[in-house]
Amino acid sequence: MHNDLVAALDIGGTKIAGALVDGSGRILVRVQRPTPAREDGETVMRAVETVLGELRGSPLWLRVSAVGIGSAGPVDASAGTVSPVNVPGWRGYPLVDRVRAATGGLPVELVGDGVAMTAAEHWQGAARGYDNALCMVVSTGVGGGLVLGGRLHPGPTGNAGHIGHISVDLDGDLCPCGARGCVERIASGPNIARRALEDGWRPGGDGDTTAAAVAAAAAAGDPVAAASFERAAQALAAGIAATATLVEIRIAVIGGGVAGAGEVLFAPLRRALHDYARLSFVRDLAVAPALTGTDAGLLGAAAAVSPGPRGAAAATAAG
Amino acid sequence: MHNDLVAALDIGGTKIAGALVDGSGRILVRVQRPTPAREDGETVMRAVETVLGELRGSPLWLRVSAVGIGSAGPVDASAGTVSPVNVPGWRGYPLVDRVRAATGGLPVELVGDGVAMTAAEHWQGAARGYDNALCMVVSTGVGGGLVLGGRLHPGPTGNAGHIGHISVDLDGDLCPCGARGCVERIASGPNIARRALEDGWRPGGDGDTTAAAVAAAAAAGDPVAAASFERAAQALAAGIAATATLVEIRIAVIGGGVAGAGEVLFAPLRRALHDYARLSFVRDLAVAPALTGTDAGLLGAAAAVSPGPRGAAAATAAG
Structure with missing residues (x-):
């Protein structure tokens, strides 16, 4: 039993998706909730925590080493905060701290959704x-x-x-x-x-x-x-x-x-x-x-936090 | 006596400048020739070789470890060639090979003049x-x-x-x-x-x-x-x-x-x-x-080939 999986969150104005992803980009567990985008920030966060709670309910959770988040922007990865245009309850919201707290202190990496999609296409697309x-x-x-x-x-x-x-x-x-x-x-x-x-x-x-x-x-x-x-x-x-x-x-x-x-x-x-x-x-x-379609957000959030896939992509790169 | 200097070439449509530059960005020797921009490619190259010959005449040349070139573009650093718009005799011209031959096989690094100016401003400006x-x-x-x-x-x-x-x-x-x-x-x-x-x-x-x-x-x-x-x-x-x-x-x-x-x-x-x-x-x-003014091309060519200044710039960077 290695720590060979990452948890991925794809947070948009319509849905909050979560997954457990292995080192070859396979999605082993998938969870989804609508985004209560018009509610206050804490209500939105509870939807994220519900998604994380369902992921933690999987026996595979023990193998998770880190959490990658791709979020609608703007984000501020250096501050760990997000201010998605379509989620007015979140302005400078400390999403990284909250996700770290909800996952028992795992390392958390945050990128914007465009960067996440790019990570997915570079890894698998x-x-x-x-x-x-x-x-x-x-x-x-x-x-x-x-x-x-x-x-x-x-x-x-x-x-x-x-x-x-x-x-x-x-x-x-x-x-x-x-x-x-x-x-x-x-x-x-x-x-x-x-x-x-x-x-x-x-x-x-x-x-x-x-x-x-x-x-x-x-x-x-x-x-x-x-x-x-x-x-x-x-x-x-x-x-x-x-x-x-x-x-x-x-x-x-x-x-x-x-x-x-x-x-x-x-x-x-x-x-x-x-x-x-x-x-x-x-x-x-x-x-x-x-090529990565609707899974791009989850794959990209996973890729953004996995040194493995990014290293592998770099090692095989040709262009 | 260490190999603590680099030779720098700044090649434009008007002049060809050369210098020996130390690790703190001081220009110790400086040479310049007009660019015979309307002549054939070999005539332009002879002007470069004249500049290099004068640099090699300096007793400091023994301390030179590498050559940096900043050239009017377009350049192709991967092929080692240049095609400056204002020097029609050079189209896909193998400048890196020729400079290496003229300097006894020293390592040669080529960048465009915009990149060179940037290296200078990052290092000293x-x-x-x-x-x-x-x-x-x-x-x-x-x-x-x-x-x-x-x-x-x-x-x-x-x-x-x-x-x-x-x-x-x-x-x-x-x-x-x-x-x-x-x-x-x-x-x-x-x-x-x-x-x-x-x-x-x-x-x-x-x-x-x-x-x-x-x-x-x-x-x-x-x-x-x-x-x-x-x-x-x-x-x-x-x-x-x-x-x-x-x-x-x-x-x-x-x-x-x-x-x-x-x-x-x-x-x-x-x-x-x-x-x-x-x-x-x-x-x-x-x-x-x-801030680097007319020396930007020479300083930048030197910076592009010196791991020292670039490393130092990275280590002290704040932005």
């Missing part, structure tokens, strides 16, 4: 074998994380890779973050749908006005729907090219619901990348869909 | 003591480099930190690199001067239409001249904020001729950073002028 990678989630928001020099780069506060809030249009529309022309303001699912509607696209009989419906219309040949995805692709390309130009990445991995549009997104994205990634050292940048 | 920093040169072009986690981040090919060619205006003016709305296309000295002239600014009796003349006019109250610097500051701020949001830096250090405009640049830059650096983990970003 499309960024496996790459020393330098950007991984992104394009969904209701746009998030991301970086692998640099073979290792996860969470940054001092665990927020690095926040590509959704870099400005690619400095005179552009105001973003809820306060800046203008952020990648998320142009490329997120709700913004793809909003732009298509503003430009004259109309939903089908089911009244579905989500980005998925716009994607289906684009795939069926609707030019306004396609143009909205092309604009999103252009913003994503400018952001990805900026990242490659700043830190030298070899691959951009894209997951999240909007990536489910497939070639409706990826075809114009590859074309736009050709326009924005011009310098010799960024021209060969690859783009690939994410 | 305004980024000293910071674990995470962006250093920039704003001049005829806009270049830069990164310090991440206490160490220089040159990237696999030695080009990381190329902030001048990230797009902050995705529908903006075409840049010579082929992309649109690059930071350099808006914020370089020639673009500051061009925009001021286009918008109606007229030079004084000396006919000086450089960015320095625009800066002097702005300092004297000319609103068109000031507006051109404000636009440059806005683009720099968007690029700096993007960098901070992507990799978590704590300070942006700015050198080069345009930084000589002082508060004409720095005052609107600080205001614009407040507009674009919005997330909690980038809000406290500091901005400071560079």
Whole structure:
């Protein structure tokens, strides 16, 4: 009986998931609760403690050596606190201390959800074998994380890779973050749908006005729907090219619901990348869909705390 | 007699400088030749060999353990080659092999000039003591480099930190690199001067239409001249904020001729950073002028090859 497992927590505005994960990335126990996101902070914490309590009820808990947390951001890994935008009861909330207390003093590691997804893709997904990678989630928001020099780069506060809030249009529309022309303001699912509607696209009989419906219309040949995805692709390309130009990445991995549009997104994205990634050292940048799916948060939280998988990823890295 | 010195080469489109540098950053011998930038590649290399020959003529050469090169880019540190935009005779030129041959087989390290300037500022300048920093040169072009986690981040090919060619205006003016709305296309000295002239600014009796003349006019109250610097500051701020949001830096250090405009640049830059650096983990970003001046290239080339100064910088780092 070795301490060969880690506990993983994936905390978002909708659900709190927990798992026990082994060194090869297998999820052995899985628990989930809805996030009481509109309640006070202590009520949210009790939901986390319920998840942890169920994990501790497993006989496998004795093999757990550490806890990894991936949380909706912003987080502050150096202070051990979280302030998720969609959980107003948590502002500078001392999540690391509380999880440590709820697990009998185990070591706890905290990263943002974009960093967690990146850890998962580097360990088990499309960024496996790459020393330098950007991984992104394009969904209701746009998030991301970086692998640099073979290792996860969470940054001092665990927020690095926040590509959704870099400005690619400095005179552009105001973003809820306060800046203008952020990648998320142009490329997120709700913004793809909003732009298509503003430009004259109309939903089908089911009244579905989500980005998925716009994607289906684009795939069926609707030019306004396609143009909205092309604009999103252009913003994503400018952001990805900026990242490659700043830190030298070899691959951009894209997951999240909007990536489910497939070639409706990826075809114009590859074309736009050709326009924005011009310098010799960024021209060969690859783009690939994410592979770890809904388990990304749990796998990534586990990877962020396991020296094993990260070391192994670094040792086998090629890019 | 220890091998306690390194030889440094700073190769640009105008001059080739060489130096012998000790472990505390003192330049003990200094040599310089004009770059025969319009000649064929072998003629340019002979100028480098002349500089190296003069350095080898010093009795201190016996103490040299390695050679650091900072070169105008693009460079390819992994291949040991350089292709400086302003030296057309060098395209994929095997500079590292040639310098190794000219120095009796010493170890040779190559980085881009933006990375070299960053190494200098981290070792001896305004980024000293910071674990995470962006250093920039704003001049005829806009270049830069990164310090991440206490160490220089040159990237696999030695080009990381190329902030001048990230797009902050995705529908903006075409840049010579082929992309649109690059930071350099808006914020370089020639673009500051061009925009001021286009918008109606007229030079004084000396006919000086450089960015320095625009800066002097702005300092004297000319609103068109000031507006051109404000636009440059806005683009720099968007690029700096993007960098901070992507990799978590704590300070942006700015050198080069345009930084000589002082508060004409720095005052609107600080205001614009407040507009674009919005997330909690980038809000406290500091901005400071560079300190290493014209020696930055030589100091940085030396720092890039000396484990001593980089290690020392990491050990004393606080940011």
